[in-house]
Amino acid sequence: MKKSKKRSDCPISCSLDIWGDKWSLLIVRDLMFFQKSTYGDFLRSSEKIATNILASRLQSLEDNGIIERSEHPDSKAKVLYRLTKKGIDLLPIFVEIHLWAEKYFPLPAEFEATIKEAKKDKDLYIRSRKR
Amino acid sequence: MKKSKKRSDCPISCSLDIWGDKWSLLIVRDLMFFQKSTYGDFLRSSEKIATNILASRLQSLEDNGIIERSEHPDSKAKVLYRLTKKGIDLLPIFVEIHLWAEKYFPLPAEFEATIKEAKKDKDLYIRSRKR
DNA sequence: TTATTTACTTGCATTTTGCAAGTGCACATG
DNA sequence: CATGTGCACTTGCAAAATGCAAGTAAATAA
Numbered sequence: 001m002k003k004s005k006k007r008s009d010c011p012i013s014c015s016l017d018i019w020g021d022k023w024s025l026l027i028v029r030d031l032m033f034f035q036k037s038t039y040g041d042f043l044r045s046s047e048k049i050a051t052n053i054l055a056s057r058l059q060s061l062e063d064n065g066i067i068e069r070s071e072h073p074d075s076k077a078k079v080l081y082r083l084t085k086k087g088i089d090l091l092p093i094f095v096e097i098h099l100w101a102e103k104y105f106p107l108p109a110e111f112e113a114t115i116k117e118a119k120k121d122k123d124l125y126i127r128s129r130k131r
Numbered sequence: 132m133k134k135s136k137k138r139s140d141c142p143i144s145c146s147l148d149i150w151g152d153k154w155s156l157l158i159v160r161d162l163m164f165f166q167k168s169t170y171g172d173f174l175r176s177s178e179k180i181a182t183n184i185l186a187s188r189l190q191s192l193e194d195n196g197i198i199e200r201s202e203h204p205d206s207k208a209k210v211l212y213r214l215t216k217k218g219i220d221l222l223p224i225f226v227e228i229h230l231w232a233e234k235y236f237p238l239p240a241e242f243e244a245t246i247k248e249a250k251k252d253k254d255l256y257i258r259s260r261k262r
Numbered sequence: 263t264t265a266t267t268t269a270c271t272t273g274c275a276t277t278t279t280g281c282a283a284g285t286g287c288a289c290a291t292g
Numbered sequence: 293c294a295t296g297t298g299c300a301c302t303t304g305c306a307a308a309a310t311g312c313a314a315g316t317a318a319a320t321a322a
Binding site: 009013 | 138139140141142143144145146147148151152153156157160176177178179196217220221223224225226227228229230231232233234235236238239242
Protein backbone atom coordinates (compact mmCIF):
# COMPACT_ATOMS: atom_id res chain seq x y z
CA MET A 1 0.00 0.00 0.00
CA LYS A 2 2.83 2.33 0.77
CA LYS A 3 6.01 2.58 -1.15
CA SER A 4 7.28 5.92 0.06
CA LYS A 5 10.98 5.32 0.15
CA LYS A 6 12.66 8.47 1.31
CA ARG A 7 14.93 10.03 -1.23
CA SER A 8 17.39 11.57 1.18
CA ASP A 9 17.79 12.73 4.76
CA CYS A 10 17.07 16.34 3.92
CA PRO A 11 14.17 17.57 6.03
CA ILE A 12 12.58 19.31 3.06
CA SER A 13 12.83 16.17 1.01
CA CYS A 14 11.47 14.00 3.84
CA SER A 15 8.53 16.34 4.26
CA LEU A 16 7.79 16.30 0.56
CA ASP A 17 7.98 12.52 0.59
CA ILE A 18 4.99 12.59 2.92
CA TRP A 19 2.77 15.38 1.66
CA GLY A 20 4.54 16.78 -1.39
CA ASP A 21 2.08 15.74 -4.03
CA LYS A 22 -0.76 17.52 -5.70
CA TRP A 23 -3.50 16.31 -3.37
CA SER A 24 -2.38 15.62 0.18
CA LEU A 25 -2.17 19.21 1.33
CA LEU A 26 -5.55 19.97 -0.19
CA ILE A 27 -7.12 17.32 2.02
CA VAL A 28 -5.32 18.78 5.02
CA ARG A 29 -6.52 22.22 3.98
CA ASP A 30 -10.11 21.01 3.90
CA LEU A 31 -9.73 19.58 7.38
CA MET A 32 -7.93 22.62 8.75
CA PHE A 33 -9.87 25.50 7.25
CA PHE A 34 -13.15 24.29 5.88
CA GLN A 35 -14.46 21.93 8.54
CA LYS A 36 -14.63 19.11 6.08
CA SER A 37 -14.23 15.75 7.73
CA THR A 38 -15.73 12.96 5.68
CA TYR A 39 -14.82 11.16 2.52
CA GLY A 40 -17.77 12.73 0.75
CA ASP A 41 -16.75 16.20 1.94
CA PHE A 42 -13.34 15.83 0.36
CA LEU A 43 -14.79 14.46 -2.86
CA ARG A 44 -17.01 17.50 -3.16
CA SER A 45 -14.15 20.01 -2.94
CA SER A 46 -13.79 22.21 -5.94
CA GLU A 47 -10.60 20.57 -7.15
CA LYS A 48 -12.50 17.34 -7.83
CA ILE A 49 -10.15 14.67 -6.64
CA ALA A 50 -10.75 11.21 -8.08
CA THR A 51 -12.25 8.77 -5.63
CA ASN A 52 -9.46 6.20 -5.80
CA ILE A 53 -6.79 8.88 -5.38
CA LEU A 54 -8.65 10.25 -2.40
CA ALA A 55 -8.72 6.83 -0.80
CA SER A 56 -5.01 6.32 -1.35
CA ARG A 57 -4.12 9.76 -0.02
CA LEU A 58 -6.24 9.33 3.09
CA GLN A 59 -4.49 6.03 3.71
CA SER A 60 -1.07 7.55 3.29
CA LEU A 61 -1.87 10.58 5.44
CA GLU A 62 -3.07 8.20 8.11
CA ASP A 63 0.00 5.98 7.76
CA ASN A 64 2.14 9.05 8.22
CA GLY A 65 0.27 10.24 11.29
CA ILE A 66 -1.12 13.43 9.75
CA ILE A 67 -4.77 12.44 10.08
CA GLU A 68 -6.74 9.85 11.99
CA ARG A 69 -9.99 8.03 11.32
CA SER A 70 -12.65 7.89 13.98
CA GLU A 71 -16.31 7.15 14.44
CA HIS A 72 -18.72 9.70 13.18
CA PRO A 73 -21.22 10.85 15.79
CA ASP A 74 -24.06 10.97 13.26
CA SER A 75 -23.87 7.53 11.71
CA LYS A 76 -21.94 4.32 11.56
CA ALA A 77 -21.91 4.56 7.81
CA LYS A 78 -19.77 7.67 8.05
CA VAL A 79 -16.12 7.98 8.91
CA LEU A 80 -14.86 11.07 10.63
CA TYR A 81 -11.39 12.14 9.65
CA ARG A 82 -9.47 14.61 11.72
CA LEU A 83 -6.04 16.12 11.95
CA THR A 84 -3.61 14.80 14.49
CA LYS A 85 -1.25 17.14 16.32
CA LYS A 86 1.29 16.46 13.60
CA GLY A 87 -1.29 17.52 11.03
CA ILE A 88 -2.36 20.63 12.91
CA ASP A 89 1.29 21.59 13.14
CA LEU A 90 1.26 22.08 9.39
CA LEU A 91 -0.74 25.25 9.98
CA PRO A 92 2.23 27.66 9.88
CA ILE A 93 3.21 26.21 6.53
CA PHE A 94 -0.26 26.94 5.22
CA VAL A 95 -0.07 30.45 6.57
CA GLU A 96 3.19 31.08 4.74
CA ILE A 97 1.90 29.51 1.55
CA HIS A 98 -1.08 31.77 1.81
CA LEU A 99 1.04 34.86 2.36
CA TRP A 100 3.08 33.94 -0.68
CA ALA A 101 0.02 33.29 -2.79
CA GLU A 102 -1.52 36.53 -1.62
CA LYS A 103 1.48 38.33 -2.98
CA TYR A 104 1.54 36.66 -6.36
CA PHE A 105 -2.03 35.71 -7.23
CA PRO A 106 -5.27 37.62 -7.14
CA LEU A 107 -7.23 36.01 -4.33
CA PRO A 108 -10.92 35.26 -4.07
CA ALA A 109 -12.38 37.07 -1.08
CA GLU A 110 -13.77 33.97 0.61
CA PHE A 111 -10.30 32.88 1.66
CA GLU A 112 -9.25 36.13 3.26
CA ALA A 113 -11.35 35.75 6.37
CA THR A 114 -10.49 32.15 7.07
CA ILE A 115 -6.76 32.54 6.94
CA LYS A 116 -6.69 35.92 8.58
CA GLU A 117 -8.46 34.44 11.55
CA ALA A 118 -5.94 31.63 11.69
CA LYS A 119 -3.06 34.06 11.64
CA LYS A 120 -4.58 36.27 14.30
CA ASP A 121 -4.46 33.78 17.07
CA LYS A 122 -3.05 30.46 16.17
CA ASP A 123 -3.45 28.75 19.51
CA LEU A 124 -6.97 29.89 20.08
CA TYR A 125 -7.78 28.79 16.59
CA ILE A 126 -6.31 25.39 17.10
CA ARG A 127 -8.11 24.90 20.37
CA SER A 128 -11.38 25.96 18.81
CA ARG A 129 -11.07 23.00 16.45
CA LYS A 130 -12.06 20.77 19.37
CA ARG A 131 -9.02 18.63 19.91
CA MET B 132 5.15 22.41 -23.03
CA LYS B 133 3.04 23.60 -20.17
CA LYS B 134 -0.29 22.13 -19.31
CA SER B 135 -0.74 23.46 -15.81
CA LYS B 136 -4.45 24.11 -15.71
CA LYS B 137 -5.35 25.42 -12.33
CA ARG B 138 -7.71 23.25 -10.41
CA SER B 139 -9.45 25.99 -8.46
CA ASP B 140 -9.04 29.56 -7.26
CA CYS B 141 -7.89 28.51 -3.83
CA PRO B 142 -4.51 30.07 -3.08
CA ILE B 143 -3.18 26.83 -1.65
CA SER B 144 -4.30 24.94 -4.70
CA CYS B 145 -2.86 27.57 -7.07
CA SER B 146 0.46 27.42 -5.25
CA LEU B 147 0.55 23.66 -5.41
CA ASP B 148 -0.26 23.82 -9.11
CA ILE B 149 3.05 25.63 -9.53
CA TRP B 150 5.44 23.90 -7.18
CA GLY B 151 3.42 21.19 -5.49
CA ASP B 152 5.20 18.19 -6.88
CA LYS B 153 8.00 16.01 -5.59
CA TRP B 154 10.83 17.88 -7.30
CA SER B 155 10.25 21.60 -7.81
CA LEU B 156 10.84 22.65 -4.23
CA LEU B 157 14.00 20.57 -4.07
CA ILE B 158 15.44 22.56 -6.94
CA VAL B 159 14.45 25.78 -5.20
CA ARG B 160 16.02 24.45 -2.01
CA ASP B 161 19.29 23.81 -3.83
CA LEU B 162 19.27 27.34 -5.18
CA MET B 163 18.28 28.90 -1.88
CA PHE B 164 20.40 27.02 0.63
CA PHE B 165 23.14 25.17 -1.13
CA GLN B 166 24.50 27.62 -3.67
CA LYS B 167 23.73 25.27 -6.50
CA SER B 168 23.03 27.05 -9.71
CA THR B 169 23.67 24.87 -12.73
CA TYR B 170 21.94 21.96 -14.36
CA GLY B 171 24.76 19.66 -13.33
CA ASP B 172 24.59 20.92 -9.74
CA PHE B 173 20.94 19.93 -9.52
CA LEU B 174 21.57 16.57 -11.12
CA ARG B 175 24.19 15.81 -8.51
CA SER B 176 21.90 16.44 -5.54
CA SER B 177 21.43 13.48 -3.30
CA GLU B 178 17.84 12.86 -4.36
CA LYS B 179 19.03 11.97 -7.85
CA ILE B 180 16.48 13.62 -10.08
CA ALA B 181 16.24 12.19 -13.60
CA THR B 182 17.66 14.45 -16.26
CA ASN B 183 14.50 14.80 -18.31
CA ILE B 184 12.44 15.58 -15.21
CA LEU B 185 14.97 18.18 -14.18
CA ALA B 186 14.71 19.84 -17.57
CA SER B 187 10.94 19.94 -17.42
CA ARG B 188 10.88 21.27 -13.86
CA LEU B 189 13.40 24.00 -14.66
CA GLN B 190 11.24 25.01 -17.60
CA SER B 191 8.11 25.10 -15.52
CA LEU B 192 9.76 27.02 -12.68
CA GLU B 193 10.98 29.52 -15.23
CA ASP B 194 7.55 29.75 -16.89
CA ASN B 195 6.09 30.47 -13.51
CA GLY B 196 8.62 33.14 -12.64
CA ILE B 197 10.26 31.31 -9.74
CA ILE B 198 13.67 31.03 -11.35
CA GLU B 199 15.49 32.67 -14.24
CA ARG B 200 18.21 31.53 -16.59
CA SER B 201 21.21 33.71 -17.17
CA GLU B 202 24.73 33.61 -18.54
CA HIS B 203 27.29 31.88 -16.47
CA PRO B 204 30.37 34.00 -15.77
CA ASP B 205 32.71 31.03 -16.20
CA SER B 206 31.66 29.69 -19.56
CA LYS B 207 29.17 29.99 -22.34
CA ALA B 208 28.57 26.28 -22.13
CA LYS B 209 27.07 26.72 -18.69
CA VAL B 210 23.73 28.14 -17.72
CA LEU B 211 23.32 29.95 -14.45
CA TYR B 212 19.98 29.52 -12.80
CA ARG B 213 18.88 31.82 -10.02
CA LEU B 214 15.86 32.56 -7.95
CA THR B 215 13.70 35.50 -8.83
CA LYS B 216 12.13 37.64 -6.12
CA LYS B 217 9.09 35.40 -6.35
CA GLY B 218 11.33 32.41 -5.77
CA ILE B 219 13.22 33.98 -2.88
CA ASP B 220 9.89 34.79 -1.31
CA LEU B 221 9.36 31.07 -0.83
CA LEU B 222 11.93 31.22 1.96
CA PRO B 223 9.45 31.54 4.83
CA ILE B 224 7.67 28.45 3.56
CA PHE B 225 10.94 26.55 3.68
CA VAL B 226 11.57 27.79 7.19
CA GLU B 227 8.20 26.53 8.34
CA ILE B 228 8.63 23.22 6.58
CA HIS B 229 11.94 22.89 8.29
CA LEU B 230 10.50 23.68 11.70
CA TRP B 231 7.85 21.07 11.14
CA ALA B 232 10.36 18.49 9.97
CA GLU B 233 12.60 19.29 12.92
CA LYS B 234 9.75 18.41 15.19
CA TYR B 235 8.83 15.14 13.55
CA PHE B 236 11.99 13.72 12.01
CA PRO B 237 15.47 13.21 13.33
CA LEU B 238 17.60 15.70 11.45
CA PRO B 239 21.10 15.39 10.06
CA ALA B 240 23.31 18.03 11.61
CA GLU B 241 24.45 19.58 8.36
CA PHE B 242 21.06 21.20 7.84
CA GLU B 243 20.84 22.85 11.22
CA ALA B 244 23.34 25.58 10.54
CA THR B 245 22.04 26.53 7.13
CA ILE B 246 18.44 27.00 8.12
CA LYS B 247 19.21 28.53 11.47
CA GLU B 248 21.18 31.20 9.71
CA ALA B 249 18.30 31.85 7.36
CA LYS B 250 15.88 32.19 10.24
CA LYS B 251 18.16 34.49 12.16
CA ASP B 252 18.14 37.29 9.69
CA LYS B 253 16.09 36.73 6.65
CA ASP B 254 16.78 39.99 4.87
CA LEU B 255 20.46 39.92 5.45
CA TYR B 256 20.50 36.36 4.27
CA ILE B 257 18.62 37.21 1.13
CA ARG B 258 20.87 40.14 0.37
CA SER B 259 23.92 38.00 0.91
CA ARG B 260 22.78 35.85 -1.97
CA LYS B 261 23.91 38.59 -4.34
CA ARG B 262 20.69 39.79 -5.96
C1' DT C 263 -38.60 -4.20 2.16
C1' DT C 264 -36.55 -1.26 -0.85
C1' DA C 265 -34.00 2.78 -1.99
C1' DT C 266 -30.34 5.80 -0.88
C1' DT C 267 -26.20 7.31 1.26
C1' DT C 268 -21.47 6.52 2.43
C1' DA C 269 -16.97 4.80 1.89
C1' DC C 270 -14.61 2.79 -0.61
C1' DT C 271 -12.59 -0.89 -4.80
C1' DT C 272 -11.77 -2.36 -9.43
C1' DG C 273 -10.52 -2.15 -14.27
C1' DC C 274 -8.72 0.27 -17.77
C1' DA C 275 -7.01 4.36 -20.52
C1' DT C 276 -4.05 8.34 -20.13
C1' DT C 277 -0.39 10.87 -18.19
C1' DT C 278 3.73 11.35 -15.69
C1' DT C 279 7.95 9.47 -14.12
C1' DG C 280 12.28 7.13 -14.39
C1' DC C 281 16.16 5.23 -16.77
C1' DA C 282 19.61 4.81 -20.39
C1' DA C 283 21.40 6.34 -24.26
C1' DG C 284 21.96 9.88 -27.33
C1' DT C 285 22.91 15.01 -29.39
C1' DG C 286 25.05 19.31 -30.09
C1' DC C 287 27.58 23.30 -28.69
C1' DA C 288 31.67 25.14 -26.02
C1' DC C 289 36.00 24.91 -24.46
C1' DA C 290 40.39 22.83 -23.09
C1' DT C 291 44.41 19.94 -24.68
C1' DG C 292 48.00 18.18 -27.72
C1' DC D 293 43.40 22.76 -35.60
C1' DA D 294 41.80 18.23 -34.64
C1' DT D 295 40.05 15.76 -30.96
C1' DG D 296 38.28 14.77 -26.59
C1' DT D 297 35.70 16.20 -22.60
C1' DG D 298 32.12 18.86 -20.06
C1' DC D 299 27.73 20.69 -20.01
C1' DA D 300 22.84 21.23 -20.99
C1' DC D 301 19.79 19.19 -22.60
C1' DT D 302 16.52 15.30 -25.88
C1' DT D 303 14.74 11.04 -27.13
C1' DG D 304 12.69 6.49 -26.67
C1' DC D 305 10.74 3.29 -24.03
C1' DA D 306 9.25 0.84 -19.68
C1' DA D 307 7.11 1.45 -15.25
C1' DA D 308 4.37 3.86 -12.10
C1' DA D 309 0.89 7.16 -10.88
C1' DT D 310 -3.32 9.38 -12.12
C1' DG D 311 -7.95 9.95 -13.76
C1' DC D 312 -12.41 8.18 -15.05
C1' DA D 313 -16.43 5.21 -14.82
C1' DA D 314 -18.60 1.66 -12.93
C1' DG D 315 -19.18 -1.52 -9.15
C1' DT D 316 -19.55 -3.25 -4.15
C1' DA D 317 -20.92 -3.62 0.64
C1' DA D 318 -22.56 -1.96 4.89
C1' DA D 319 -25.66 1.34 7.16
C1' DT D 320 -29.45 4.25 7.35
C1' DA D 321 -33.84 6.40 5.53
C1' DA D 322 -38.26 5.90 3.41
